[in-house]
Amino acid sequence: MKLPSCCRTLTAKCLLLGCCAALFISEAVYADSGIISPAPQRAAELRHLLREDCGACHGLTLNGGLGSPLTAVALAGKPADSLVATLLDGRPGSAMPPWRPFMSESEAQWLIQQLQRGMTP
Amino acid sequence: MSTRARLAAMAAGTLVLLAGCATPALRGSGDLGVVIERAAGSVQVVSNSSNTMLARVDGLGDLSHASLVYSRDARYVYVFGRDGGISKVDILAGKLVARVMQAGNSIGGAISSDGRIVAAQNYSPGGVKLFDADSLALLADIPAVGDNGQPSKVVGLADLPGNRFAFSLFEAGEIWVADAANPRAPQVTKYRNVGRNPYDGLASSDGRYYIAGLYGDDGLALLDTWQPQAGVRRILDGYGRGREPQPVYKMPHLRGWSIAGGYAFLPAIGHHSVLVADNRSWQEVARVPVYGQPVFVMAEPSGRRVWVNFAFPHNDTVQVIDVPTMQVVKTLKPGRAILHMEFTARGDAVWLSSRDDDKLVVVDTATFQTRQQLPAANPSGIFFSWRAGRMGM
Numbered sequence: 001m002k003l004p005s006c007c008r009t010l011t012a013k014c015l016l017l018g019c020c021a022a023l024f025i026s027e028a029v030y031a032d033s034g035i036i037s038p039a040p041q042r043a044a045e046l047r048h049l050l051r052e053d054c055g056a057c058h059g060l061t062l063n064g065g066l067g068s069p070l071t072a073v074a075l076a077g078k079p080a081d082s083l084v085a086t087l088l089d090g091r092p093g094s095a096m097p098p099w100r101p102f103m104s105e106s107e108a109q110w111l112i113q114q115l116q117r118g119m120t121p
Numbered sequence: 122m123s124t125r126a127r128l129a130a131m132a133a134g135t136l137v138l139l140a141g142c143a144t145p146a147l148r149g150s151g152d153l154g155v156v157i158e159r160a161a162g163s164v165q166v167v168s169n170s171s172n173t174m175l176a177r178v179d180g181l182g183d184l185s186h187a188s189l190v191y192s193r194d195a196r197y198v199y200v201f202g203r204d205g206g207i208s209k210v211d212i213l214a215g216k217l218v219a220r221v222m223q224a225g226n227s228i229g230g231a232i233s234s235d236g237r238i239v240a241a242q243n244y245s246p247g248g249v250k251l252f253d254a255d256s257l258a259l260l261a262d263i264p265a266v267g268d269n270g271q272p273s274k275v276v277g278l279a280d281l282p283g284n285r286f287a288f289s290l291f292e293a294g295e296i297w298v299a300d301a302a303n304p305r306a307p308q309v310t311k312y313r314n315v316g317r318n319p320y321d322g323l324a325s326s327d328g329r330y331y332i333a334g335l336y337g338d339d340g341l342a343l344l345d346t347w348q349p350q351a352g353v354r355r356i357l358d359g360y361g362r363g364r365e366p367q368p369v370y371k372m373p374h375l376r377g378w379s380i381a382g383g384y385a386f387l388p389a390i391g392h393h394s395v396l397v398a399d400n401r402s403w404q405e406v407a408r409v410p411v412y413g414q415p416v417f418v419m420a421e422p423s424g425r426r427v428w429v430n431f432a433f434p435h436n437d438t439v440q441v442i443d444v445p446t447m448q449v450v451k452t453l454k455p456g457r458a459i460l461h462m463e464f465t466a467r468g469d470a471v472w473l474s475s476r477d478d479d480k481l482v483v484v485d486t487a488t489f490q491t492r493q494q495l496p497a498a499n500p501s502g503i504f505f506s507w508r509a510g511r512m513g514m
Contacts, residue, residue: 052458052476053433056371059203060159060185064226065244066274066291066320066372090368095318095336097368102434 035109046103046111051121057095062121066095072118083112150195153212153506154463156474156481157187157200160499164189164200166212169465169472169505172483172493176215182206182222188229188502191509192254193236198504199254201230201241207257212506221257223250231280234328234512238304240286242278249275249288251304260304267293268313277322277333277375279513281346287331289319289342296322296333296344296353312353315342320390323375324513325400332356334375336390343403356403357387357396366391371432373416377513378464382424382444388415395429397447407447412438417461421486422468426450430459430473439473441489451489455482463503474500 038046051060057067068074075083087108090098099108152170163179181187183204190199197218200208205224210217226245232238232254239252248264265273265288273290281287284301296312296319317337324331333342340358345351373388380386384406385398395418397407413435420427427442436458441451456475463472470492473482476499483493508514 053370055185056433059226061183061203063203065186065203065228066276095320095369095372097370 035113036106037110038107042107043110046107047119047121049102050111050115055121060121062115070115072116075112075116078116080109080112080116083116084108087112148213150213150506151466153195154472155189155198155200155210155212155504156472156497156500157184157189157502157504158498159184159187159476159501162202163498164198164210165497165500166210166215167472167481167495169470169483172495174495174497176212178210178215178217180217181208181210181220184501186228186501189504190230190232190239190514191504191506192232193509195506195509199230199232199239201227203227205241205243207239207241207252209257219257221252223252223259228274228276229278231278231286233280233284233286233301233304234282235284238284238301240278240280240299240301242275242288244274247272247274247290247292249278249286249299251301251307253304261301261307263297263299263307263309265290265293265297267295268311269293276320279322279324279331279377280328281324281331282328282512285346287322287324287344287346289315289322289333291318291320294319294337296331296342298331298344298346298349310349312344315353316340316355320372321375323377323379325380325385326377326511326513328512330380330400332375332385332387334373334387334390336369336372341387357398357405360389360396360405360408361392364392367393367414369414369432370434371414371416371436373414373418373432376419377511378419381420381427384424384444386418386420386427386442388418388429390414395427395442409442409447409449411440411442411449412452419462419464420444421471422464422466426486428462428471430462433458436460453484453489455484455491456480460501461503463505465505466507472503472505474503476500 058070059065062070088100090096154167156165162181162184165174166176182202184202186203198210205227209219224243227243230241239254241250251260265275267273267290273292278288286299296315298310299307301307316335319333320336322333331344339361340355342353343356344353385400387396395409413431415429429440439453440449443450455473457477460476461474481495481497
């Protein structure tokens with residue numbers, strides 16, 4: 001995606017602050033994590049999936065339902081790797097199903113990062 | 122001026138007077154319904170005679186998971202929101218008339234057989250609360266602490282005759298029946314170890330049976346309330362045996378519409394099939410292969426056919442099972458993310474909500490043709506007023 005230079009600067013600033021909504025970021029690499037953001041259209045699809053389909057159990061606002069809350073506070077201190085594994089492969093013995101058929105490993109890493117940063121879908 | 126012309130002029134004058142009057146024209150509520158608009162926190166009041174929206178009521182909070190019950194005069198609905206709010210809406214006036222916040226995280230509710238008690242089922246703090254149907258004043262609180270000493274989420278709340286309510290405890294695996302003859306001091310009978318993780322429950326439309334679907338076990342739990350001393354027994358035990366379970370991307374929903382014409386039609390968990398049981402012996406009589414994980418399995422009011430919608434990623438599809446042959450006879454693709462279906466009182470039409478296409482689709486059940494499509498913002502549940510007179514709804 002081509003952005004005007006002013007936007008690119010803005011994006012860089014947002015990244016630096018770690019506070020920018022994924023809306024403005026495409027194919028950007030977070031310097032601290034190495035996690036690649038999906039292209040805008042795919043990011044929108046993943047946010048829709050998170051909101052509607054994860055939300056079926058975890059709540060549209062991610063404050064929990066039959067599934068546990070997925071807010072930044074609820075996920076604080078949990079290792080990202082194990083959250084990514086739960087997302088991709090489910091949790092046996094619980095109602096959490098595997099989402100691997102619907103997303104790649106890097107997309108799962110990005111989603112978990114977004115959740116831990118407090119993204120509201 | 123001829124007599125006819127004079128009469129016409131008088132009639133026109135009367136109409137003008139009526140139009141200018143503050144009192145709206147009288148109408149019944151028997152053909153009305155309420156549709157949840159989940160993202161906007163609003164509901165639509167719709168007519169299933171004219172297939173139109175009559176009013177929109179907003180300010181109902183977080184309706185991301187919402188259900189409602191009708192007052193027995195079918196004038197009011199009590200909407201139970203995810204955020205623990207109960208909103209009482211006058212559907213004839215199209216107005217929110219009362220609202221209370223009663224829990225942190227709620228899932229649904231029920232209304233007593235005498236219409237005076239509204240019960241809310243809550244995830245957090247887990248339990249059931251009873252309210253006065255007029256004022257929404259709290260009458261009683263029943264915390265759902267199971268035999269294990271832990272609080273449980275409450276699922277599958279259903280009204281039973283005699284101002285009783287049945288419900289299930291998700292974590293504890295129990296079924297409780299609360300007798301609210303004295304609504305300020307309900308008496309609770311507890312059935313322990315009914316199975317792992319009941320995810321929803323239903324009362325049969327005669328109020329005799331209560332069935333809980335089990336997420337963690339291969340079967341369902343049945344309580345015959347005519348023989349409570351016999352306890353809860355397992356039915357359709359081991360329906361998935363020998364087959365690898367498939368992931369479940371949305372929990373099925375159970376209600377009294379599943380039982381019709383001598384059969385119960387129930388969603389299998391983790392299998393793309395509808396289970397059919399005889400509704401007296403509770404033995405399995407058929408297993409109908411379907412397109413995906415069933416969410417709602419709803420018999421037409423006649424009991425002649427059963428409509429099924431599905432969990433993600435198969436939620437663009439609705440299938441129709443013919444009861445005499447126990448086979449799928451129709452597959453429809455009415456829109457993206459079909460979340461709910463609701464029949465008119467006598468089943469001439471079914472309304473479908475398409476969340477991702479922001480529309481309601483009215484389908485003629487005789488021809489499967491679309492009669493009407495109506496705009497709706499992210500619609501989920503559709504609830505018609507015939508529920509007011511039905512047990513378990």
